[in-house]
Structure formats: structure tokens, C-alpha cells
Amino acid sequence: MAPPLNIVIGSHVWVTDKDLSWIDGEVFKIDGQNAHVRTTKGKTVTANVSEIHPKDTEAPPEGVDDMTRLSYLHEPGVLDNLAVRYAKNVIYTYTGNILIAINPFQRLPHLVDVGTMEKYKGANVGDLDPHVFAIADVSYSRFGKFVELQFDKSGKISGAAIRTYLLERSRVCQTSSPERNYHCFYFLCSAPSEDIKKYKLGDPSSFHYLNQSSCIRVDGINDAEEYIATRNAMDMVGITEQEQEAIFRVVAAVLHLGNINFARGSEADSSVIKDDKSRFHLNTAGELLMCDCEKLENALIKREINTPEGVITTTVGPNSATISRDGLAKQIYCRLFDWLVNRINASIGQDPSSDKLIGVLDIYGFESFKTNSFEQLCINFTNEKLQQHFNQNVFKMEQEEYTREQINWSYIEFVDNQDVLDLIEKKPGGIVALLDEACMFPKSTHETLCQKLYEKFKNHKRFAKPKLSRTAFTIQHYAGDVTYQSDHFLDKNKDYVVAEHQELLNASRCPFVSVLFPPAPEENTKSSKSSSIATRFKGSRCKIFGY
Template identity: 80%
Template sequence: MLNIVRGSHVWVEDKDLAWVDGEVFQIDGQNAHIRTTKGKTVIANISNIHPKDTEAPPGGVDDMTRLSYLHEPGVLDNLAVRYAKNIIYTYTGNILIAINPFQRLPNLVDVRTMEKYKGANLGDLDPHVFAIADVSYRQMINEGKSNSILVSGESGAGKTETTKLLMRYLAFLGGRSGTGARTVEQQVLESNPVLEAFGNAKTVRNNNSSRFGKFVEIQFDKSGKISGAAIRTYLLERSRVCQINSPERNYHCFYFLCAAPSEDLKKYKLGDPASFHYLNQSACIKVDGINDAEEYLATRNAMDTVGITEQEQEAIFRVVAAVLHLGNINFAKGKEADSSVIKDDKSRFHLNAAAEILMCDRQKLENALINREINTPEGVITTSVGPQSATVSRDGLAKQIYSRLFDWLVNRINASIGQDPTSNQLIGVLDIYGFESFKTNSFEQLCINFTNEKLQQHFNQNVFKMEQEEYTREQINWSYIEFVDNQDVLDLIEKKPGGIIALLDEAWAISTSD
């Protein structure tokens, strides 16, 4: 029970500001009358208010374990105070909290800053992402201990940029200098713009949102130099290829290609991005701060750096163009029941363009879209489908083509970078796209949010559960820290036999057997 009395300084919930601080001037049973610093008088149940640390320094603390009260309003206030001074990094023990500054802070991430954190003990200097990377590297070198750095947070929190800084610092520590050829670390860093072009998109909350999860495994030799790397990707948001909401965009590469030099546009039979169905479902075609024409050239240059040949680049963008043309193929009802035909000359043009760019037979492509093949014990039966089913087939083909292109791209980058089979020391960096909640969440969003809940459970396990169990074992005098344990949420989704995913599997099995 909190010791709330008259004169106590507390935090109370506020519908606009989340929390406001104030002073209790009256206690009425279980209710406290509070005069806030914003000039309001509120009444709140004592169980819903939190004590304020009146001895906390006005500039905040760089490690939140030093706060007298590690509760939500105390944590948020400390972060807000530091953020107002452009201090975006704060520790909670050995965990770093980073807040997106939404601006470039070059002095915070330059080479001189890297030099300063090299070899420094965690906590000796101001909190920084370089300090986390340095601890990970030193632990690997000194103890021969491989480890991973987990970057998590909501969409738009700055995870991708933080991951880039981690990679830059590890390349700074373990990079090779004076070599004529492209080094492993250069190729790993240069793979970022390539993967971003094909796996990132503008969303409501973030102009460069990762729509896939990425785990980069950096391998080191016995001397601590980077000797190989592997990139593994997860959960590419395939539905975005065919369906976007305003004011979001599809994957960057579509807009980059539509802004390519005229000879490329002519080659791929492209034009105004607003003329393509997969792009014009949203009113957002251009994004402030993103020059699509420049980014197209930068992506081609990055492909050169990671070893993707000119011929391969041509093939990659042929596939991207073909996907756009597929989206403009529309269908009309055929003469027979449950049949469809290509709707008009415009659709016929895009069908011919898609077939030509994909180097496949136009008639076979058309048949694949307006017909369906069913395998039976007697053989394959071909049936026609209506316009709606043909549209579903079109979108399914587009998603499958793009997904396979993305997988091929990742494998090609890995092959170019090269892996070190003799390495037994590695550092992994995980960047997975963040938790989001929409009015209607797709199944993909459920999987993304579930993944983030699993990561949160990992955080809870390491920060709260294991630490407090250790305090108990060592009989240390301590106060139990309350935290939200999301295990019930995970059980609801994944526990067998009654979890949501298990029930979906069962329902799917029944529907397919019917």
C-alpha cells in the first residue's frame, strides 16, 4: 500500500498528457484530492496514483535504476526531461533506451565519438548505442562469448537507424583497413540501402518503415576482425504489394523505378506511378525528403558495391516492373457462367507488357489468371473462374513473384558477402519491425505484434524475473518491482490446444478437407 498523505507529491493519470504531477491536499477514504501543476484539481483513487521522486535531479538521470520509483510516470518524465535537451539515450541497467530524435545528430555518431567509446566500461561515459556495441564486442573477444543485440520498439521508434549505428560501430572495431577489394563490413553496410529499397515503405508513422524482420549475423576471426556475415529475413509484408491504405506507400523500389531515367522507363514500359493500381490506391505518391530519382541511382550504386552485376540488376527491375503491370490487368465477365476475360485494351496492354518483361508466353500467363487447375486422382482438371477470382489470382501471383524476388536478393547479398565457416565468434543484431495496432489488424499484423510480445517476454524474463530471483537466492533486501507480465497474452495466441493459432490451423484443416 502506498503511503499517500496530505502534502505528498504524486503522479496522476491525465487523458491528454498521460500523467501529470501534483500535490495531495486532502484524503477522503480511498480517494485523494490533488492539485496538479497544470492548475487543475482532480480526485483519484489512491491505488491509481504514483509517488513522485522529489529528489530526482532536474536534468534527469542517465540510468533509470537510480530513480527512487521505477514506475511508468517516473520513467516517462525522466526520458522527456532528457529528450528536451537532445539527450536521446538513457540506460536502465545494461539496457539502452533510445528515443527517435527525428533529425540528424552528426556529432553524436561521428568517428571521434566512436573513438571515445572504444574500450570504455559501460557506464563510464554517457549512455550511447556505441557503448552497447562495445560491450558486446569486448565480451566476445575477452570471454569468447557469442551474443546478440536485440533492437525492439514500436513502429517509427528508430530501430532501423539504431541497427545501422550498431553495424557501423562493429565495422569500426573489427574492420580491415588498406585492402583494395570490398571488405565484408563495407558490403554488409551497403546492403542496407538495397534491402531498404525492396523491404521498406512509408507508413502513417514512419517514412522509412521496415516491413520485414532482419537478423544480421556478423562473424569474426580469432583476431577480432570481421571475416564473414549472413543476413536472415523474416515476415516480409507481402500483402503491401497489392493493397495499401492512404497515406501510406508501397515498397520504395516501385517509386524509385518509376522515377528512373527515361531510357529505363521506356525499357520497362513505365510512366507516372499514379497510373498503376498497386500504387494509386493511396493519395501519397511522393514523400517529402525522399527524392525517388536520386534513390534509384543510389540503390543501383549500392547493388554495385555488394556485387550484384549489371545483368542481375536489369533482371531485378524487370520483375519490379512486371509486378506493376500485373496490377493493371482487369477482368470482365465471360460469356459462360463463372468465366472471365481480359477487360479492355488497356488491360491487354499491361498483360502483354508483363509477359514480355517476364519473358514468358502471353497466352499461358492469361490462361493462368483466368483458369484454375485442380489435381484429382483422374488427372488435372482445368476450370474457368469469374472476374473476382481472377483478380485474386492476379494479386496472388504478384505477391509470390515479389516475395521470391526479395528472398533471391537476400540470398544473392549473402553469397556476395561470404560467410566464414571456421568462425566460432559472432555478434547478431536483430531488427524486427515494430508493434502497431490498427482499427482492423491483418493476420500479418497479428504475427508481427505476436513476435513483439515474445520479445517483450524475453525482456521481462531477463530484466525483472531473473534479476529478482537472483536477489531472492542471495537474500538481498529489496522491494519487489511490479511489472506487466504478458505471458497470458502469449498463451492466448500460441498455447496448444486452445490457442488462437492452433484453432486457426484446425479450422484451416477442416475447410481444406471439405
């Protein structure tokens, strides 16, 4: 077969590269279906002509602000244009009326000041440089959910609300380089000396929940200043001085909980506080939460089980005690987070009668790491929903309109990812449903869960079993294959408060802590502990798109 007409000797092209994804070069020889390319990095590579893309040699060196102006709208062309602009701290680029924003990982205050906002007010998209303010202006009395700006019939703002997703609570206890844990921990560790002394804090690297990552400080973020700014923001939304004091006591207590370590006790399947250092952190956590330190210790290393003969107290080993400690820390942080969101919503005011909204959706991007767990499945499931929403609105509906208006155009092929969504969320029989089912049976393990998945989806084109694993599975997402390790799926999907933890914190002498852990309703007592994070995550995310 002859090579494509637009690839000839002398053509400037893009070829794949294992390190850079794509690299540009010039074709110096064509041999049948193979093109020999001399790259700008000095290498010579050979690639099939069907796998290379022409380079736009007329694109300006500073890139284009709207990628529909590119001669070739293919992957390497798009990525190169974004990279060129990003290198100049230009983080916004249009693709038609869609805005692409790349995280600058630094503060760019000139982009979001009041003067810039005024400049974009009333301007048509394309009149000025790409900016989120331009998109916000054309989005005004049209679309939205989740950070809601509510409008009355006259078009004036009448209320606002924050609609949260489920918090990524596992981050409280597990942080991987090069990321930080939640910023508030570092802010508090950089608080004024009187607060440091009051909360018995020190360098953030001395806390287990923070030192699992090598990233302790971030360029461009002054943690001490951010602590003061956070306190000022709390003042502005009406959080009292007493409430602020309680909030940061709770945050500090979470850090101290993470430094409680356990050793094997004298009896089988029992544990004790490991050493004096762990004892110090146990006592400090108890003091900050204003609960009985001995009861806190017992809540971590003992369990009460209801039997027909009465309540039996059992002990747990160091591994189970560590899991109990982390579960308590995550629950405390999550309850505090929900309290703050509710308090902010109450402060800013909502308009229940408003039927016109502008919404800003802030969502995690697609994730594929060396180790992918339950959180990545939830996040990537959400991005599959986003992709379907994008396909529906940008491709399918636009092309149907072109057909109705008899516009001469070339049909654009796009991948329908409904089969991936069905694989994950379909009821009954999807991955989420099978995971929830496994969580209901005490004898289920991640091995038995995976065996069910392997059997159920052995012929599914989007699902695969890795050859060298019995506890992992691979999903072919729209953005690529991701292999998930199921080791902690069951624990992470269960959302319940251990009864001993509930009773301990409800009895706190601090009214704020006690309010975070109100008495559990009858149906959530020891006989019925389990609810599903995955199902709640699916429900909260899917509401965005009306599913």
C-alpha cells in the same frame, strides 16, 4: 482507508488522461480515497489515490540519460523522460545496461558517423551519452543471432550473415495510411528518365499498390538519390549490371500487376480484363517478366483442375482473379527478396566454423491498430517471446543472483506471459495449430475457424469473443488487449504458388525470372499446395531465443 503517505495536499502527481495517457498536476484536496488534482493543462480531475503516481520534481528539465536515476520508476515517469529527450532529438536512453531507442523518423547522420563510433570504442557504458555503439562495444566474442557478425578464435571478424524472418508480403498489395509500401517502389518511380521510360513508370500515386496510402513521399528521404545509392550498393556486393536490370524489371512488373483490373465475363463465374488501361498494364507486366502476355492473362482468370477424367479448365470471377493477381505479385516480390538476401550473404562471406557471434535483432514493435489481421498476430506473438526473454534475463535471473549473493533488495513483481504463448503456439490445440488445421480443409472459412476458437478457449482468461462479432477474437497481451479480425487469416496463412503462375514464370525468357521460380518438387504440385506461414514464422522467430 487513508491515502498513501506520499500523496498529500500539494503533492505533484501524474493522473491518467484519455488523450495524453498521463498528465501532471498538483493535489489541492483529498477526500477519502479521492484526490482532486489541478493539472498543468488547466483542468481539474478527480482520481482514486491508488491510480495516481507521484511526480519527480527534482528531475532535470532535459531528462536523465539513465532511468534508474529517476526517483520514481513508474510508467508516467518513464514516458515523460523519454518524451523530453525525444523532443531534443535525443533518441537513446539507458535503463541500467539496457538501451532504449526511439525511432526518430528522420536521418540523424551525426549519431552514426565514423568519428562517433571511434569515440565509443573501449569506453565504459555510462562514461559517454547513451548510444547503440556503447552497447555494441560491451556486447563484443557474447550474444547474437539473425544479423550475425562472426568471429574467429583470435577475436577478429571472420564472416557475417543475414538471417531473414518471413517477409511481410501482404504489404506489397495492402498499404494503409500513414505508411508507405516498400521503399524500392518509390525509389524506382524516381529513377532517371531513361529508366522511367524503359520500365513504363510514372508518378507513384498512379499505382494501386502505392496509392492506397496518402503517404507517397517522406520528408528527409530523396527517392531519386536513394535509387542511385541502391544501385551503387548492389555494385559493391557484386550484383552485376545485367542482374540489376532484371531486378528492377521485376520490381516494376509488380507495380504494373497491381493496376490490372477485372470485369465480369459473359459466362457465370468468369472474368475479363476490364479496359484498355488494364490491358496496357497486363502487357507491360508480361514484357517486363519476359513471359507470354496471353498466358499471363489466362493464369490470372483461369484455373486447371486435375480430375480422374483429365485436366479441366475453369474460369474464375473478378474477385477471385484479383486475389490471384495479388497472390502472384506477393510471390514474385518475396522470391526476389529471398534471392537478394542469399546473394548478399554469398557476397559478404560466412564462417561456418565460427562459434562466437554478435547479433543485432531488428524486430517490429507491438502493434494494435483499428483493424488487426494475421500479420499483427504474428508480430505480437514475437513480442510476447521478446517479453518472456526480457523477463527471464532482466528480472528472474538477476533476482536469483541477488538471492545467491545475499544482497538486501526488494522483490520486483513481473507478469509471466507463458499462458499467452501457450494460447498462441501450444501443440496441439493452440491458435496456430487450429489455424493450420483449418487451412487443410477446403470448406473451412474464417467463420468456422472462429467458432472453433470460441469453443476451445471459452474459459481461457487471455482470450475473449467480442460481443458484436462472430469473426473476431481478442487476446489479452502483456501490452494490452488486441482484437483480431479473422477475415483473411486462412488466405494469408497459406503459402503456395498457384501452379499456373509457377509454370508461367518458370518458362520466362529471362533466366533471372526463371531461376526465381524453379520447377516445383513433386510433393508441392497441385495435389499438395499448402504450407503454413504461421508455423514457419513461429519457427524462424523462436530460433532467436533458443525455443
